Amino acid sequence: MNYHRMFRSPRVCGRTWPLFLTCEVKMKFKLLVGALAFVAGSWAQKSAAYLIASEPAKLRAGVPTDVFVAGFGNDQGTQFLQSAIIGAKVSRDRFPQRQRVIISAVNESLSAESAMLANAGFGFRKADNDDLGKERLVLALQYLNAPISSLQFYGHANTYNGFRLQDKRDRLDHEDEEFAQLGSVLAPNAFVVFHSCNSGWLLAPAAAKMWRRPVFGSFASSDFQEMMTDGNWYYHDVGYYPDNLTRIGTTSRITQQTLECTTKKCLRLKPVNSPYVDSFGTFSRGLGFYKVFSPVDALIPQAMIHFTLLTPTVKPLTLQSSRADLLEAVKDWMCPSDKSGVRRRACSEAIDTQAFMTNPTLSFFNGTPVACNNTSCSTTVKCKVLKKLVGAVPCTTVDLDSRKSTVFSDQLKMIFKGLEQFELGTLKL
Known part of the structure; x- marks a missing residue:
């Protein structure tokens, strides 16, 4: 949903x-x-308001570490935490030399969520009765005393007050001092993802500018997906996947360690392939995939492959994977996940034929795609918070110019550069 x-x-x-x-x-x-x-x-x-778990149970200072932050799920229960766990298990498979840390707001009970993490191989490190606030997040990341190779956020977000860690009124906003401080813990080759609704409008470009690292964000609602028995990922709402398919029973197609999947435990988040329309606004433009921002263009090809390797996808990738397997994974997260598969197949063919090289405005978005470069966009979002307080829609999109979107083409060009560097062994992963 x-x-x-x-x-x-x-x-x-x-x-x-x-x-x-x-x-x-x-x-x-x-x-x-x-x-x-x-x-x-x-x-x-x-009870405990947030917890920290790690794999291995005893962390070593200075060892590259992938960090997964799961915000308070509210109506979604533990689904953000479940998404973080699958992301961390993918990290274990593809970067076994690294450490993994999950920082999560407690959604239902400390005992149940600690057991969930233990079942996935994560050692319990800490629980705190205070809310997971932005100050505590910064302290937790600094306390790791390790370079953070990737930082992924899973949770609710909106355009006017940022990412929800726990308290909906005290969010991690792009104008916060603590938000700026997060950049100090990132390794030189790190990337960041905000797996949340509308994080591409303000959070991701502001973070990339401040942290000088590639940051991925969404220009639409982000919805939960599960892999179905045809080997593809679909939004798991009833009616959003083919009627003849069912959820896979275990993670065997996704991770090396097998976990049970039949009760919505094997989740990932992906932007919806249509403009955002909901209680926070009716937006005129969007994108159906995560858009990367970076003030340093040279970091983008590596970030694209790094992100692909750490994404739960259709292929169980490794650092020795073939170009063909990596490309299948790229298609999975860059192409639409439509029920009929029509847009997915057309997008896949365009990537195979490299049609994006000659058609820079190519798009498979079900709507008008937003136009952006590597640091900013030609459309912005403006919000009036008081409207939300009286039940009115608070945010709207405003076009700054009429430039057509080349985001799909631009991002794939960077991906293909990254694939070349991967084959040459020049990526610093």
Whole structure:
């Protein structure tokens, strides 16, 4: 399910409310009325608010480390954490010499989520009763005392106040001092991904500029996907995958260690192939894949292959994988995941024939694609927060010029440069 759809229902807060009130307003009202009772009872009932786990259980200083941050799922339960676990298991398969750390808000219970991590091979390191705030995230990353090879965020985000770690009101925003500080822990060859809705409009370009590293973001809703029995990934909402298919039973097609997959445990996030339309805005443009930003062009080809290697995909890749296998993985995350497969196949053929070389405005997006270069875009988002408080749509897209999008072509050109460097053995992964 598109994880912003929760705001469409007048019953999302557990009872029927007037349609003009948003969940945020209702919650503030309820908190105000029940403040004394909350203060009296909350500390007695509060459990750990976030946890940290790692593989191996004992980390070594100075060893390259892939970090996976899972925000509070709210209506999505532990699905962000499940996505982080699959991402970390892919890291284990493809970069066994590295360490892995998962930092996650506790969604349901510390014991259940610790057991989930232990079952996947991750040793419990720490639990804290305080919320996973931006200050604590920075401290946790600094405490690792290791170069971070990749940093991936899984969670809710919106355009006007950033990525949700735990508290929906105190998010990680691109204008925060703590946001800028995250760049100091990144290795020279690191990349960052915000697996969340609309993270490409503000978060990703601002992060790339501040951190001087490649940062991937989404220009649409990001939805959960699962691999189906035909070997392809589809959005796992009913009706978004062919009726004759079912979920794979285990991770054997995705990772070396086999885990059970039948209860929505083997997840990844991918942008939806249509413009964002939901309670935070009605946007005129978008992209159906993660867009990379980087002020240093030379870092992009390597980041593209690095990202491909760390993405749960249709091929169990290694550092010795063939160019053909890598290209299949590229098609998987760059091409649409439509139910019929029509757009997916057309996109795949265009990559095979390199049609993007001669047709720079080629696109398989179901809508008008946003035009961007490596640092900024020709469309921006403007928001009025007060509109959200009274139940109105707060954000809209504004075109700064009429330039046509070449993002699909530009990104594939960088990918093909990265493939050449991979074959030559010149990538520093």
